[in-house]
């Protein structure tokens with residue numbers, strides 16, 4: 574499908590903070606995608622986790638494989654809706670760059686440590702990475718990304734922080750939407766993690782097929798397989814259901830969003846920003862999605878074994894933060910964040926950039 578008038582368009586963009594000559598063979602969103610893939614924070618996603626800590630096993634998702642799955646789903650949706658597929662890919666690959674080691678447990682712990690100094694938000698951190706922490710170019714810090722890429726990366730932001738970050742924060746104050754490409758990535762993120770957490774949860778032995786069958790969405794995608802359950806290998810059973818669930822969710826999202834877009838009829842990206850969110854599941858699927866998210870929270874994220882892992886992770890982050898606060902000279906001399914906000918922000922930047930295994934290694938060395 575050709576791109577439509579409400580799709581993001583690099584030629585109509587306010588562009589980059591530092592103007593650069595255009596490329597003769599790539600559009601500006603493609604260049605942003607390539608800059609993300611070549612940056613060091615992106616490579617480190619391989620050793621950062623969401624639910625299962627990296628050393629738990631090699632079969633579980635990492636933030637890198639999660640980001641690639643989000644990108645695959647977002648690109649499929651963007652293409653059908655006539656949006657800019659390259660921008661959807663860029664935002665997907667960058668959306669988790671600012672995450673700390675150890676997933677949400679690490680983020681909560683670092684936020685707690687930083688409470689006195691303004692807190693820690695991983696979305697703001699992603700922006701700090703692409704705006705200043707990556708050091709790759711002679712003429713500027715950061716990756717000098719296009720406005721639309723940064724707008725998509727900054728998925729959430731507190732009003733307090735929105736007031737500090739200039740033009741990118743304005744939409745949170747005015748309660749406006751980002752581009753459709755960014756809206757697509759937000760939901761592709763949800764589709765990816767719900768489904769891969771079911772898969773990883775099953776592999777880890779914490780979720781069972783019998784218990785998963787209590788969810789409407791899972792059950793309705795498994796019905797014909799259930800009758801021949803005894804003949805099917807359990808891993809194949811899960812793979813088949815997850816494959817169907819992704820398909821069901823993506824198909825529903827596309828059909829429902831097409832209806833909403835038709836109803837609001839945006840003719841430009843400016844229209845999209847001023848309208849309510851146009852990318853949404855049907856009411857029916859929203860209910861089923863809520864049910865399965867609730868189930869995953871109870872059965873997986875709050876499972877005793879996962880909570881034991883997250884407690885350990887929080888302790889590691891707390892101890893690292895105290896250690897560097899007591900002795901900031903332990904931060905490698907080469908680590909510069911260009912900030913004059915004092916040690917706390919440098920320490921938060923340093924810890925947030927660590928992989929799971931590096932954080933564990935440093936923690937073990939200070940024992």
Ligand code: MG
Nearest residue numbers: 639668669762
């Ligand atoms: Mg994500």
